[in-house]
Amino acid sequence: MRALQCLYKHLPRINCPSRPLPVVQLLVGRNYSACRNHVTPFSRRPLSPKSHRNYHTGNSSVIHHEDSTIYALSTAPGKAAIAVIRISGPACLQIYQSLCPLKPLPKPRHATLRRLYTPHLPPSPSTVLDSGALILHFPSPHTVTGEDILELHIHGGPAIIRAVLAAIPQCLPPSATLHPPPRIRYAEPGEFTRRAFTNNRLTLPQIEALGDTLSATTEQQRQLSVRGTTSSLAARYESWRRLLLLARGELEALIDFSEDQHFDESPVELCASVAGQIRRLKRQIEAHRANAVRGELLRSGIGVALLGAPNAGKSSLLNRIVGREAAIVAAEAGTTRDVVEVGVDLGGWLVRLGDMAGLRRAGLAGGDGLGGGEGLVGAVEEEGIKRAKQRALESDVLIVVQDASKDIDPEVKATARECVDLGINVVVAINKVDKLSNATASEARWKETIQSALDVPSDRVFFISCRNAITSDANSSDSDPGNVQSFLQGLISTFKSMTSALIPDSESTDDIPDASIWQESLGATERQRVLLSECLDHLEAFLTAVGAADISHHEPRPLAQDPLWEGKLAPETAEENAEMDIDIVIAAESLRAAADSMARITGRGEAGDVEEVLGVVFEK
Structure with missing residues (x-):
């Protein structure tokens, strides 16, 4: 400590915009991360203009970049x-006065009809840019x-x-008295949104939702x-x-x-209390991350x-779902060779349907590659x-199309079972039920077979007939020919269960926030999900570090079993053992690392701001 006091006399104070802090005070407090946020010759980086302003006025301050328009x-x-045409910046008034000379500025947020003229030229019919602009x-x-902000609603002709x-960048007079003169330039991609974020008009989650x-x-x-x-998602991250x-x-x-002040709780009790909160x-956060994965299905589409x-009716079912002949349908086995991808809006869900080659066990591989005979599978x-197998294993939902008049192919059964084991949602469509003589008995037998073979619940087994759906008369009284619409409703129900928000279990009602936040967590982006995973990793590291705070699992350590305590007084209580660990x-x-990950979601920068941390410390 004496050496640090000598160092204190010879080192300058660190320049903090709101309060100077001695280097030694930071070192003694072991708050090394705080040093990074101060301006000194030894700092990693200086404070940005935004950080300087936020120290003085908080996050609500408005910051103008380069004073450019x-x-x-x-x-x-x-x-x-x-x-x-949208214009943003301090030169909006000058631009208006140049385009609409001798006309008063419109009332704020009131649309006004004006004629636009070429800047710096006398108003005349030959200098009109647009005869009527709002x-x-x-x-x-x-x-x-x-x-x-100035918005010009002009006629949409390309020449106008x-x-x-x-004309806009020419609006300022050449002899501008401002030094330096205001800049007017075309906006970079996303610059309006970036200024909205910098000036705290939008949060990063709101921008991503935009x-x-x-x-x-x-x-x-x-x-x-x-x-x-809405701002509630960003508010949840900030909380x-x-x-x-x-x-x-x-x-x-x-x-x-801990050595200078009296604490009501022991270090072990304090760590245990903090660990419970964490x-x-x-x-x-785990439930929030899981909802982010579900929301990504809505954003990018359900596969x-x-x-x-072969010939089970996959292509026919695909054509009925999308409402057009997207895949070739033929009596010849092996018509579909590659994966046919089709995107469709199905009940409000974006779905990426994939029709694939029929699975069958290879007989004599080779030949002319055309699959010319029974059991003959060519190279193609x-x-x-x-x-097809790879696409099935990568899908979110697997539709097993089975011919009602045939037994389940072993290849189909093995692949579908593997998908069930991977947690993929499997739906079974028993096709060609029009060929069954006793539909009721056959349906009961098929449900029992599917349940035992694939472990798929009976409410996800549907009986359809693509042939009846195709050949049905438009004037027929049957509102659902071939039961295809019932199958689609069951499929949509599966989509809904896959994309509904998860609400975490809690030990008390105080731990459960507003249920609407979990619906909004579906909108979390992939970037946010990655940062949430990073935050969870740091929280797990914290819980590992303070795992010894659970003193109920510690026993007093005998002196003879620990050579490190030879000749010393060994701890006699479980709490003392835990405190040592x-x-x-x-x-x-x-x-600190977990809070930094959370801060990067909202764009607040590093979480180790010295003023915030020290404020909490001195309050304690």
Whole structure:
């Protein structure tokens, strides 16, 4: 300690925008990560302008980048009735005055009709850019970017669009008195959204949901993206980050002040209390991550594979599902050789259907590759069978199409059983029931056979006839010819159960947040899921480090069994044994890494901000 005091006299204080902190105070407190966020010659990096401002005014401050004004065409290029040009930045007023000379600025958020003229030229019919444009002015800070915004709703002709876009950067007078003069430039891809995030108008989860909104093609994708546009998902991430920060503050206080201050709890009891909170948080994050995987099925589509023997009716069923002749149907076995992929909106779910080669055991492999006889599998069909099996194992839902008049092929049975063991949802469609003489008895026999062979519940076994669905008369009284619609409803029910939100079990009602948060967790992106997994790894490391805090599993350590305690007084209680085994420094570092992973989801940067951590520490 004396050496550190001497060092303290000769080292300068670290420059912190809100409060100076001595280097030695940080070293004594072992808060090494805090040093990274200060400006010194020894720092890894200086504080960014955003960090400087946030130390003083918090996260609600508005930050303008380079004081530049950006503009871009917000609607799709090409011919249209209307095109929208969006302008954001401090020069919006000057741009308006140049395009609409001698006209007053419109009332905020009121559409006003104006005629646009070429900048720096007297208004005349020859200098008109657009004879009638709607102008909207949105003053800062209550805008999507947090800056002044000007929107020009002009006629959508390509020539008019080019003329107005070319005129905007010329709006500032050459003899601008501002030093440096404002910049007007075309926006980079995503720059409007980036400014909205920087100025705290949108969170990263909201921005990612906005991308899903623009790319949504099905009803389920639309609902998923709409749920993600609220701020509650980001608020949940922030509450978890804050909880990790508070837990870390508990351990930091124990590290820094355990010798100087009196604590009501022993180190073991304190670690056990923090570990209990972390276990509850871990269960919530695990459920959130599982819902993110389910939401990805809605976003990217559910992979469905049709598996069966040759001529079982896979291609016919595919054509009935998509409503067109997407696959060739023929009486010849082995017609489908490669995987036929078709995307379809099925009841609001995006589905990627795959029709594949029929599975059969290879007889004489080789020949002319055309499968010319019974039991003869050529080289091409053999490769198709190999791809069919691989596609089945990679699918989310497997539809086993079985000919009702034949027994289950051993290859089909083995592949389907392997999919069941992997946890893939398997649905069985018994086709060609029109050939059965006694339908009721045959259906009961088939359900029993499927249950014993594939362990598929009876409510996922459907009896259909693609032939009846094709040949049915449009004026027929049968509303569901061939029971294909009933099969599709059962398939949609399977999709719904696969993509519904999971709600974690909890020991008490206090641990269960609003149930709607679990629905919104379906909108978590792949990036968020990866960071959640990283956070869970650090939480597991923390629980491992403080595992000794459970003193109920410790017994007093006899003196003779531990040579390290030779000649010393051995601990006589289980609590003392546990205290010796706990590495609080590693546990605190695990919490810091976990909070950092959570912070990167919302874009708040590193979680080890010294002011936040020290605030928690000194409160304790």
